[in-house]
Amino acid sequence: MHRLRDINRRFLVYGLILLVGLGVVLYETVFNKPSEECRPVRDFLEFNQEQTKVINEKGDNASIADYEGWADGLAERSGRVTNPDLAVQAVRVADLANRFVIKLPALRAQTNVQPGTEEQTPAIVYEMSAINTQISDGIRALNQSCPD
Numbered sequence: 209m210h211r212l213r214d215i216n217r218r219f220l221v222y223g224l225i226l227l228v229g230l231g232v233v234l235y236e237t238v239f240n241k242p243s244e245e246c247r248p249v250r251d252f253l254e255f256n257q258e259q260t261k262v263i264n265e266k267g268d269n270a271s272i273a274d275y276e277g278w279a280d281g282l283a284e285r286s287g288r289v290t291n292p293d294l295a296v297q298a299v300r301v302a303d304l305a306n307r308f309v310i311k312l313p314a315l316r317a318q319t320n321v322q323p324g325t326e327e328q329t330p331a332i333v334y335e336m337s338a339i340n341t342q343i344s345d346g347i348r349a350l351n352q353s354c355p356d
Contacts, residue, residue, distance in 0.1 A: 246353070279306045
């Protein structure tokens with residue numbers, strides 16, 4: 209009789225473990241997905257993160273083409289965002305990225321001064337910093353609207 213109770217307890221414990229495991233799998237595969245509206249936003253954000261990492265790894269060796277690929281990829285992905293409010297944000301970030309890329313050659317040219325010469329910081333440095341801040345703010349807003 210005690211042996212039968214021990215077997216029943218084991219089945220109960222194993223059954224509960226199995227149910228919890230199935231619950232976790234179900235939650236992760238069905239309920240913990242981004243909404244349909246957020247899927248393209250998450251794609252946009254993940255692309256931005258990947259490209260930012262690639263550009264940062266290249267540092268000063270990142271080419272204009274690297275930045276153009278980033279801006280073009282954001283523009284392409286912003287067109288896939290279907291929620292009107294999120295689409296406005298994504299398109300704005302993509303437009304800012306494009307403006308950043310357009311100004312990048314001028315930034316590089318104006319900041320390539322000879323060591324030892326004391327020149328005033330070019331205005332484009334401040335412009336690019338402002339654009340970069342706006343891009344970061346837009347990415348942050350999209351991330352808050354569609355978190356991981």
